Amino acid sequence: MTILVTGGAGYIGAHVVRLLLEKGESVVVVDDLSTGQAGRIGNATLVELDVAGPQARETLAATLREHSVEAVIHFAARKQVGESVQRPAYYYQQNVNGFVNVVGAMEDAGVDRLVFSSSAATYGMPSVSVVEEKLHAEPINPYGETKLVGEWLGRAASRAWGLRFVALRYFNVAGAGWDDLGDPAVLNLVPMVLDRIARGESPRLFGDDYPTPDGTCVRDYIHVLDLAKAHIAALGYLGGDERPFDVFNVGTGEGSSVREVIDGLARVSGLTIDPVVEPRRAGDPPVLVGSPERINTVMGWRGEAGLDEILESAWSAWQAGPRRIDV
Numbered sequence: 001m002t003i004l005v006t007g008g009a010g011y012i013g014a015h016v017v018r019l020l021l022e023k024g025e026s027v028v029v030v031d032d033l034s035t036g037q038a039g040r041i042g043n044a045t046l047v048e049l050d051v052a053g054p055q056a057r058e059t060l061a062a063t064l065r066e067h068s069v070e071a072v073i074h075f076a077a078r079k080q081v082g083e084s085v086q087r088p089a090y091y092y093q094q095n096v097n098g099f100v101n102v103v104g105a106m107e108d109a110g111v112d113r114l115v116f117s118s119s120a121a122t123y124g125m126p127s128v129s130v131v132e133e134k135l136h137a138e139p140i141n142p143y144g145e146t147k148l149v150g151e152w153l154g155r156a157a158s159r160a161w162g163l164r165f166v167a168l169r170y171f172n173v174a175g176a177g178w179d180d181l182g183d184p185a186v187l188n189l190v191p192m193v194l195d196r197i198a199r200g201e202s203p204r205l206f207g208d209d210y211p212t213p214d215g216t217c218v219r220d221y222i223h224v225l226d227l228a229k230a231h232i233a234a235l236g237y238l239g240g241d242e243r244p245f246d247v248f249n250v251g252t253g254e255g256s257s258v259r260e261v262i263d264g265l266a267r268v269s270g271l272t273i274d275p276v277v278e279p280r281r282a283g284d285p286p287v288l289v290g291s292p293e294r295i296n297t298v299m300g301w302r303g304e305a306g307l308d309e310i311l312e313s314a315w316s317a318w319q320a321g322p323r324r325i326d327v
């Protein structure tokens with residue numbers, strides 16, 4: 001089977017591409033290489049394209065036909081919450097227009113299986129600590145809005161022309177499945193802590209006065225390789241009969257606080273890590289943990305790695321990279 005992966009040169013996409021290649025599938029990656037790296041996709045075919053650019057729908061449809069693609073996994077998107085608040089039109093242009101082009105091209109080319117990268121950011125500030133998919137989604141930033149709009153388009157296309165659609169709402173992705181596929185951008189807690197240490201600076205902890213057991217925010221950390229396997233499970237699920245539209249959390253149901261993550265990183269690395277406590281970061285919900293029950297029941301998927309395993313893999317990949325830290 002041939003699968004087209006948009007954003008396949010990025011952090012999560014490259015893990016999925018590698019799993020697919022290991023299974024013997026053919027993979028076509030469509031990526032503008034803005035944050036992705038061509039060296040991460042092995043011998044997959046690369047089509048360099050901005051999926052939100054002019055003529056992208058036509059180019060995507062031609063690519064789907066040329067390679068007889070049967071399924072699409074759509075990762076290509078901008079993902080910085082803070083930047084999305086500053087530049088909402090850019091986020092809608094990139095994430096919404098890009099996805100409109102992908103769905104439109106699939107309709108044009110008659111390709112009907114689609115897995116979409118959604119996000120726990122669709123939930124906004126939930127009133128419960130462990131969220132289920134049936135909870136009303138109410139994002140609090142443009143990034144989360146673009147993901148919710150994507151889910152709506154998937155639902156509408158499934159009703160209109162039979163698109164088989166799965167949206168996966170990722171919780172906090174971390175770690176590395178292979179040492180050469182670590183998270184190269186320093187935009188999330190684990191790489192941000194390591195980045196500060198590599199610069200000889202103290203890591204920052206944004207707020208220790210939240211209504212949580214140790215006062216720091218609680219998140220649901222999912223190993224990027226477990227997350228990648230959820231995409232393989234979703235492709236299998238879409239191959240069945242009459243499963244037009246579905247949304248799943250990809251979390252573990254277990255929360256870890258920022259302090260627990262920092263302490264865990266110190267433990268697995270042997271580093272002494274003393275974070276400086278700074279004021280709360282705007283827009284951070286105190287607790288965001290996803291119930292994995294639906295995806296487990298429907299697809300048999302479950303996250304296997306615990307926090308230490310996630311942190312060990314992140315540390316190992318960091319040390320294999322160009323900014324090794326002396327312990």
Ligand SMILES: NC(=O)c1ccc[n+]([C@@H]2O[C@H](COP(=O)([O-])OP(=O)(O)OC[C@H]3O[C@@H](n4cnc5c(N)ncnc54)[C@H](O)[C@@H]3O)[C@@H](O)[C@H]2O)c1
Pocket residue numbers: 006007008009010011012013030031032033034035036037049050051052074075076077078079094098117118119120170171172173188
């Ligand atoms: N990393 C997380 O914690 C997280 C959490 C929830 C959801 N997501 C979603 O998962 C997806 C992948 O995230 P990631 O962490 O791998 O990010 P990433 O930045 O590493 O990967 C995104 C990839 O898409 C490409 N890309 C971006 N815009 C494009 C465009 N307009 N046209 C073509 N290619 C484009 C980039 O070059 C890159 O290769 C994104 O949709 C993101 O919103 C990520």
Ligand SMILES: O=c1ccn([C@@H]2O[C@H](COP(=O)(O)OP(=O)(O)O[C@H]3O[C@H](CO)[C@@H](O)[C@H](O)[C@H]3O)[C@@H](O)[C@H]2O)c(=O)[nH]1
Pocket residue numbers: 079081119120121170171172173187188189190192193203204205206207217218219258281284288
């Ligand atoms: O240097 C840092 C970086 C982060 N944090 C805290 O660590 C937690 C996790 O932050 P971060 O890694 O930035 O992730 P989130 O803000 O939880 O958002 C991530 O997880 C969401 C899903 O839960 C996705 O939608 C987002 O794209 C993804 O960035 C938050 O409480 C932050 O305040 C710190 O204390 N210090």
